[in-house]
Every structure is written in C-alpha cells, then in structure tokens.
Amino acid sequence: MNELTEIIRSIFLIVNKLIFVYFILLCGFYLFLFLLSYSRLKREWGLHKIEPYKRMKSSSFTPPLSIIVPAYNEEAGVIGTILSLITGSGRLDYPEYEVIVVNDGSKDETLARVIERFKMAPVRNKVHLKRNGIETKPVKEVYQSEIYPYLYIVDKANGGKADALNVGINLAKYPYFASIDGDTVLEPDSFLKIMKPIVEHADDEILAVGGNVLIANGNRSAKGQVQEAKLSRKPIVMMQSIEYMRAFLMGRIGLSSRNLLLVISGAFGVFRTQRVIQAGGYKADTIGEDMELVVRLHRLNRELKWGARIEYVADPICYTEAPEALKYLYRQRTRWHRGLFESLWTHRRMMMNPKYGAIGFVAMPFYFFVEFLGPLVEFFGYATFVVDLLLDRVFLQYAGMLFALMVIYGSFLSMGAVLLEEWRLSKYQKISDLNRLLLYALSEAFWYRPLMTVWRVVATISILFRRRQGWGEMKRKGVSA
Amino acid sequence: MTFVLVFLLTAVSLALLATIYFYLLIRKWVNIRERNKRKKWYDEHSRAIDAFLFAGGSADSFVPRKKHHFEALENTFGDFLSNVRVEGDFSHFNDVMERYFVPWYREQLRSRSWSERMNALYFIHRFRLASMQPELIRHLSGKSCSEEEKHEIFLLLADFGYEGLPDLMGGSRELPTFLLNELMCRIVSQDKIDEYVERFEDLSAPWQSALLEAARELHLRTDKLQELLERLMSSDRPELRVKALKTLAALGHLSSIEAFLNWLETSKKSGEWDRPQSAGEKLMAARLMGSIRRERFLPHLQELIGDSAYGVRAEAARSLRQYSQGKRMLSELSVNHPDAYARSIAQEWIERNPDHE
Structure with a gap:
C-alpha cells in the first residue's frame, strides 16, 4: 500500500514539475509575442490618424471591395450595421465598394426590416450568383436597394455562417472581399485602414488582413456610428474588453509579424477573392469557419508556393456586441473552443511537418498546446492543488507564490495590451478607465480565468462526445441604435 | 530552488506591471494636458485663423511656436485644404507655410x-511645400530613411516635378x-507622354505597366501612344496585351478597325485564346468592342458571349448592350x-x- 502511495506521489510530483515547465514556457512565449507587438506598435506610436489614408481615399487605383455581411436572426443590429456601411455621415470613406447582406434563413424579421428600410427590390435574373462557382444551399431571392444600388441582400435557405459567406463570395464582383458580422459596427475609415497593407505592400502578395475588434457594449452610438468609446460598467463585459485587447493587440500582431497568424476574426477581415475561390471558399461543416479558412490558406500558400502573407493591423476598428449574460458567454466560448479544435484537427498533418515551416513548428503547436490544451493543463493544476490541500500535502508558501505569479504576470500582460492600445488607438482616454482596467486585470485570476478554464474543459469533453452547435444565437440589444 | 525562481519571476513581473x-x-495625464492646451490655444485664436483662411487676414496673432500650436494648425489647415477648393491669390498662406512650417518640418x-x-x-504633401525639396533628397540618403519614407519622398518629388526622379x-x-x-x-502628362513612349522598351516591366495605367487614367492621347498601344496588342507578354487593350478601351479609339479584326482572328486561330489564362485578354477585347462600336464586331461579341469564363461572357453581354440594337440582339441570343x-x-x-454598372 505504501509503495502504491509512493508511486502516485512520484507521478504527482513529476506532473507538477511538467506543469511548472509548461507554465514557464508559456510565460516566455507570451513575453515574446508582447515584445514583437511592442516593437511594431512603438514605431507607429504618434502616427497621424487620418493623413496616411487620404491618398487611398482619393485614388482610382485603390482596389474596389465587396463587403459580405452574413446575418442570422440579427433584426436588432442589422440595420445599424448596414447604416454604418452606406449612409449619411457614416458612409464609408472607401472609394468603391458593394455591400452584400446574406440572410441565412433567419426566423426573425431580419429580411423584412432590411427590405423595408432600404427599399430592396428583387433582382429578377440570378445568373451571376454562381459566377464564382462555390456550391451552396439554394438561394431564394436576391434584392437590390433602390436607394443605394450597391446594396444587395440575398435570401437563402439556412445553411450556417460559412454557407452564407460562400453565397456572398459567389455574388462578389470585386478582387477583395470583406467579411463582417451582422452585429458589427465599423468606423468610417476602417476599410481604408485594413486595405492599406494590401495596396502598399511591395514584396509579397497579401492573402488576407485581419482588423481589430473592440467591444461595443457601453459605447455611445448614433446613426450607425460609435460617437464615444466607453468601457462597460458590467464586470463580465469589462473582462472581455481586456481579453480582446490582449488577444488582438498582443497575440495577433505578434503572430502576424512572423506570418504565423492562424485566425482572422469573422467579425472583421479582408480576403483576396480569387485565392479564397481557389481554396474552395469557407468550409461549410465546421464551426470555426474563420480560423479554418485562414489555416487552409496558409497550407495552400506553402503547398502551391504562392509566397504570400496573412497580415493583421491594429488601427482598423470594428465594434461588436459582447455577451452580457453568462449563458451566452458560455455558448460563445464553447463554440470557439470547438471551432479551434475542428480547424486544428482538419489540418493536423501540418503539425510539426517541415513542409509547412514555422506554421507547422510554431503556430500549429502554439494553438494546440496553449490555446486548446492549456485549459486542461490549468484545470489539472487546480485539481492537484485541491487534492494536495485535502491530503494536507501543500507547501502553502510555494502555492501562494505561484498563484501570485499567475495574478501578477497575467496583469502585466493585460497592462501591456493596454499600453499597446494607448500607443495605437487611444480609445479610452480617462485615467479612471486605466484604473478600472488594472483592477479588473488583477481580479481576473480569481474569477474570470477559472470560469473560462472550466467552460473550455467542458467544451473539450463535449468535443469527445461530438455534440454540435449552430450559429451561436445570442439575445442582442443592437450596438448601433 | 523552484521557490526562489517563482519569487524572482513574481518580483520582476510586479516591477514591470508597476512600470x-x-x-x-503619466502618459494619459500628459495627453489630456496637451489636448486641453491645444484646444485652449485654438479657441483663443480661432477667429483670427478663420479670418486668415477665408478672408486673407494676418497671421501675426497666431504665430506657432510650440508643438501643440503646430498640431492645432496642421489639423485645421489640413482639413481646410482637403475640403475647400482654393482659387485666386493664396500667397499669404504660402508665406506662413514658408516662414513657420518649413523650419518646423x-x-x-x-x-x-x-x-x-x-x-x-x-x-509636406498636404501643404505642397516644394521648398523642402533639397531636404527631402538629402533625407533619402540618410541612414534613418525607411522604405515607407522613401516611397513618400518619391511621390512628393514627382508632385514637385523633380526632373532627376x-x-x-x-x-x-x-x-x-x-x-x-x-x-x-504625377510625372506623365499630355506634354510628356511621348517622351516616355519613345523609351518604353528601356523601362522596367512594372514601369511599363504603370505608364499604360497612367495613360488610361489621365486619358492621354497622342499618335505615338496610340501606335504603341496597338503594337502592344501583339506583345509576347500577356499582361502588357491586357493592359494595352484596357487602355485602348478606355480611350475609345482604334486607328484601323481592319488591323484589329485581323489581330482578333489571329489570336483565335493561334489557339492562345483557348487557354484559361487568356480570359483577361478576351475580356478586355470584348470591352474594347463595346467601347468602339462597329457592326463588324457583333459576330465576335456573339461568339465571346458563349465563352467558358464568366467574366468574358458578362463583358461581351455588357458590350452588346451598349449597341443601339443591343437589347434586341440579347433577346434573340437569350432564346x-x-x-x-x-x-x-x-x-x-x-x-x-x-451605364449604372
């Protein structure tokens, strides 16, 4: 019996040590990402916010853009999103574009509201629908606005977000398309900013560019435009604001500077139409269609030697509504976790495969061991702590110090992201905003992080049982009203 | 040992967090202070600035000396020049620019x-400060000059008409x-296009393409250019053929319809047009036949409307629609x-x- 206890004890010790090494490596990698983002954004700090984009705004050489807005039960936000793209003072500063809203068989009033508000009339002939040749669920009708001829809405049978995006790509007539969510609100110059790396890049072809996503809850908005960016008073939203800053400004900028970015948020990204068609469009039977497409583009880029890059830029901004209820946040996060797994699983042969260079040796392992397995490791860490505590085997000083490191290091990274935000965006200008961000960052390890860990572990278990989710419905208030 | 390591990491992280x-x-405090100073200074001088911009008044009362003065004026002047078309004598503005802004830049x-x-x-671009030219050329050879700066300077020098660009x-x-x-x-114009056409073969491939784009964009027309474009329709390089056809379609002129029809027949017979890579060329040929409408083009457009590439079909149909009898012909073709x-x-x-596309 004693021998068995000793073996279990030894195993626990070894696992603890492994977790510790994992933790240190993780800290090191995040620090590396922070330094990469730091050097890039430090250089851009103080760059004028309007002048660099004026040339593109007035040039006839700026490539035209198809903006695809997939919508499923978005009656609360869709009008605001369209307004933010086409009308009045909120009209995009982009020289030439078309807006294609794709109604994916919504059960609410999404289609009726758009038809009524923008005087949409059916386009009788639909030949052009399959011009780009991606197979989709049947299209019922295409409408064109009588007020804004560059605004279309496609009504189609429900087939999921990826299928809706593919319908939009089939209709798109321009060399680049942007995908934005139905509840997204953009700043008027966001498309000029997101297209800048594409038009002014000398060396490589750019396959896609991701933009920055900020939380809309708490903002003061009018006529489809955000008038003042404000932090929400709700703790759950506040934590998501910090999370988004960290993920976008630190993670994605850092990874993209080495062409290692595997995710461009479905909320706001621009793609080269021809390459996406060549890749077969979005994969319809997956949840994380945005990530899967980017991974596939990376794969084809290597296999077909396109010599292209996938970029991420910090200053084009879109605002999206974050879940305010735990129920919806839980659904969102479990959906994201499943999407992450599906993308990695679909392209598993890229993992540690020399053919794919740094994508195979750095990006894929990072997303698998850190993003996907991280919560399991963390959960195991909490579990062994509880077991040790029950068995009275905890060296409390050590455990306390380790926890303090977790709190402080996590807060350091969060504040680092706030620093990057200050340099490039400076949206939250009050000192009270900074104090609130620090306090919430310090509190993260006590409630938000364990919550996320548990949810993602649950998601991992549900992946094993293969339970599926759909569009990820959420009760929306509308962020642009 | 591990405890010490964790302790050290915690201490370092705490120091970084506090820093x-x-x-x-401090940054936010400074920002707020600077913003308030800029606003206060602007509010104090806004009447004089408006009078200066709109009525040619004196600038003596708002001479910029500090960074926030320059920033306030840059934004106001920049917006003014972007939104207002300046006509007549504007020398008082240029005087202020030369006196205060040139030394600042x-x-x-x-x-x-x-x-x-x-x-x-x-x-410098917004205010068209041509007197900065020597500094710009000097800055180009400086160690600190990045690729982005070089690009901006090249465009500026082109704007200023610098000959040695x-x-x-x-x-x-x-x-x-x-x-x-x-x-x-910026560098080609109706007067200069022939100069570039004459040394077209000496230009690099990207410059050749850009020259054709500029000729199309600026609607430049000369005999030499026309001759070059028609010659490039038979170039060995597909991208030049496409660009030449695109420019010809935009300019809407062919010196010889007969020669174009011969080229069309040769292209078809050579088998070159059977390759999917030729879609761009066929599309531009269809566009050209819609731009320069001739009865003899109609059979070719009717043929191209059945092409395997969607873009070619659509362009051929669009071109047919531009003929007076186009709608009737499309009705017949649709059956x-x-x-x-x-x-x-x-x-x-x-x-x-x-017309609405």
Missing part, C-alpha cells in the same frame, strides 16, 4: 521617431504597384444561342443597364 501602470498614468525630418518623420512628410529611384527597390501607378500619374450559359447571361443583361 507600465505608472507610465500609462526640417526639424521634424531629423527626428528619431519614425512616425514624426512620416507625419512631416504627409503634411527616375535616376534617383534607380538604386531603390521597386515601388508597390499602387504607389507606382500614383507616381506615374437562340446554342450555349446555355450564353442564353443566361444574355437574359441577365437585358435587364441591366451598363
């Missing part, structure tokens, strides 16, 4: 900060296509054409108006 926090605290160009140097270049660019990396097109639109795709696209274009 970032206090830095941000000279200083900014020597800054260690990349973004300050870039901002200076953007405003092609030599200056010789040693530099090629400009991105977008910027090269923009640059070419009689042997190809189902051709019938569909013809049907589609009966309803569409090419």
